[in-house]
Amino acid sequence: MLTIYSDDHHLHHGTAELIDGTLKPCFEMPRRADMVLERVRKVGLGDIAAPREFGLDPVLRVHDAGYVAFLETAWSRWSADGRSHDALPLVWPVRGLRTDRKPQDIDGLLGYYSFDAGVPITAGTWQAIRSSANVALTALDELLRSQRSSFALCRPPGHHAAADYMGGYCYFNNAAIAAQALRDQGAARVAILDVDYHHGNGTQSIFYQRADVMFLSLHGDPLVEYPYFLGHADEPGAGEGLGYNHNYPLPHGTDWARYQQALQDACQRIADYAPDAIVVSLGVDTFEHDPISRFKLKNDDYLRMGELIGRLGKPTLFVMEGGYAVEDIGINAVNVLSGFES
Ligand code: SP5
Ligand code: ZN
Numbered sequence: 001m002l003t004i005y006s007d008d009h010h011l012h013h014g015t016a017e018l019i020d021g022t023l024k025p026c027f028e029m030p031r032r033a034d035m036v037l038e039r040v041r042k043v044g045l046g047d048i049a050a051p052r053e054f055g056l057d058p059v060l061r062v063h064d065a066g067y068v069a070f071l072e073t074a075w076s077r078w079s080a081d082g083r084s085h086d087a088l089p090l091v092w093p094v095r096g097l098r099t100d101r102k103p104q105d106i107d108g109l110l111g112y113y114s115f116d117a118g119v120p121i122t123a124g125t126w127q128a129i130r131s132s133a134n135v136a137l138t139a140l141d142e143l144l145r146s147q148r149s150s151f152a153l154c155r156p157p158g159h160h161a162a163a164d165y166m167g168g169y170c171y172f173n174n175a176a177i178a179a180q181a182l183r184d185q186g187a188a189r190v191a192i193l194d195v196d197y198h199h200g201n202g203t204q205s206i207f208y209q210r211a212d213v214m215f216l217s218l219h220g221d222p223l224v225e226y227p228y229f230l231g232h233a234d235e236p237g238a239g240e241g242l243g244y245n246h247n248y249p250l251p252h253g254t255d256w257a258r259y260q261q262a263l264q265d266a267c268q269r270i271a272d273y274a275p276d277a278i279v280v281s282l283g284v285d286t287f288e289h290d291p292i293s294r295f296k297l298k299n300d301d302y303l304r305m306g307e308l309i310g311r312l313g314k315p316t317l318f319v320m321e322g323g324y325a326v327e328d329i330g331i332n333a334v335n336v337l338s339g340f341e342s
Contacts, residue, residue, distance in 0.1 A: 001046045001337050002150045004139040008131035009033050009155035011124025015086050018117055019292070026120065027292055027324040028169035033155035036320065039330025040153070045337060051134035052141070059133055059172055061180045062206060064164035066102070070113050071129065071171060074121045077106040086120035115160075115167040116227070125156075129171040132156055136174035136319050140181055143277070149316045151337055152178070157321040159200035159281045160227060168198065168227060175281045175319040176206045179213050182317075187276035191216065191314075193266060195305065196283025196321040197293040199231025199247065203281065209241040214273050216266045217281075218259065220294065221249035244273075252294040256301040259286070260308070267308055278314045283321035284332035290325045302332045306339025316340065 014026040040048060059068060078087035089110035093099045103109050110121075132154045139152035158175055160168030179190045192207070194200035194217040207213040222231040237245035246269055248262040270278065284302065286295040297305075309316060318337060323329040 001341060002139070002142050002146070003037075003040050003045060003048045003153055004051050004135045004142065004150065005033070005037055005048055005153040006051050006131045006135055009128050012122060012128030012156055013124070014120030014122060017120070028156065029326070030155070031326050032323065032329055033153060033320070035326055035330040036153055036333050039334045040151070043334055043338065045151070045334060049138070049142075051131060051138040054134055054137045058137055058177055058181050058184075061184065062163060062173060062176045067113050067164040070109055071166075072126055074106065074110070075123055075125060078121065079123070086122055088117055088120055089114040090117070113165050115165050118168050119166040119171065125171065129156055132158070133172045133174055133177050136178040137181055139319075140178045140317055143315055143317045144185065147315050149318065149340060152317065152319045154320045157283070158202070158319070159194055159196055159283070159321050160198070160202045162202040162205045167202070169322070170202060173202045173206060175279050175321070176203050178317055178319060179207070179279045182277050182279070183212055188212070189214070189273060189275040190277055190279060191270045191273055191275040192279045192281060193270065193309065194218070194281035194321075195263070195286065196281055197285035197290065197295055198226055198283070198322065199249075200281055201227050201230040204230060204235070204245060207241065208237055208245060209239045211240045211244045214244045214246070214270070214275065216246040216248070216269060218248040218250060218262050218266060221251055223249070224252060225294070250295070253296060255296040256298065256304065259295070259297060259301070260304065263305065263308055267312055270312055275314060278309070278312065278316045280309060280316060280318045281321045282318045282333060282336060284323035284329055284336070287323065287325050287328055287332055289328065290323070292324055299328065299331055299335060302335035303339035303342070306336040307342060309336070310340040310342070
């Protein structure tokens with residue numbers, strides 16, 4: 001399987017995040033992608049190629065223009081008054097507060113365009129997120145050539161990012177951008193299967209009213225797990241999209257026996273939908289030793305996960321999302337890809 005990868009992800013390296021009431025080094029760190037790349041090389045998964053530049057048009061098919069302009073200018077606005085540490089949001093417009101008037105100040109804009117504080121913006125963030133989207137779009141282009149599979153080794157990840165807000169380490173929704181590009185290049189139906197431990201709230205909200213992109217997500221139950229405010233089982237889609245959104249909230253402690261039942265159900269729904277292609281939001285933070293998650297999947301379970309996805313027999317684009325057990329992230333992610341090919 002071909003991997004698309006760019007070193008540009010190193011340009012995005014947040015310093016700290018708030019976890020358990022303390023500032024800890026960001027779990028979403030450059031070494032994550034380095035470890036996956038190393039594993040791709042080690043097992044000889046296939047060629048590794050650099051992304052091509054697709055410009056902002058395919059990004060703007062998914063994201064709000066004001067949001068994209070905010071991301072492009074956020075660092076220069078933040079650093080204009082002398083700040084050199086990461087830009088972080090601090091205040092959000094919840095119930096009863098107004099969003100009809102956009103703040104003019106960067107500190108206000110950071111809250112306006114985010115839903116949590118897990119999204120540091122650094123000097124290199126803009127280039128890194130542009131590159132991450134280009135990785136997904138290039139991998140998609142190659143998928144259309146090969147008609148079987150490709151791997152977008154994206155970093156930063158994307159599935160928590162909605163049309164006009166960032167959050168959960170995510171800025172541009174790489175999987176959504178690729179799914180929309182598939183539609184724009186002639187696919188009639190696309191299924192997005194999100195196996196990251198956290199609900200893909202951004203992807204769900206982008207396609208919630210649409211029947212042409214089905215979204216299915218297996219994740220920690222939002223009653224007890226981040227992102228808390230989306231991802232319940234009773235979110236079936238709306239309008240034309242009614243019936244095209246499927247959530248599988250699973251309890252803390254979920255192991256492969258439990259997980260694979262949900263995955264098989266999701267795969268059956270995908271088969272019934274008969275999509276032209278599948279985009280997999282590939283997070284491996286379901287791993288038993290993940291430092292911020294509470295599922296119990298083991299290294300070899302990821303082989304089975306890949307096999308089940310492979311049995312669908314559809315052109316499949318894998319897009320890297322989360323996974324924070326850095327020593328095992330490469331083994332687990334590449335196991336899914338190897339299982340798919342087996
Ligand atoms: C892409 C992705 O996987 N984003 C995940 C963002 C999660 N951010 C919030 C994590 C909250 C962790 N709380 C667990 C505390 C462990 N002691
Ligand atoms: Zn995650």
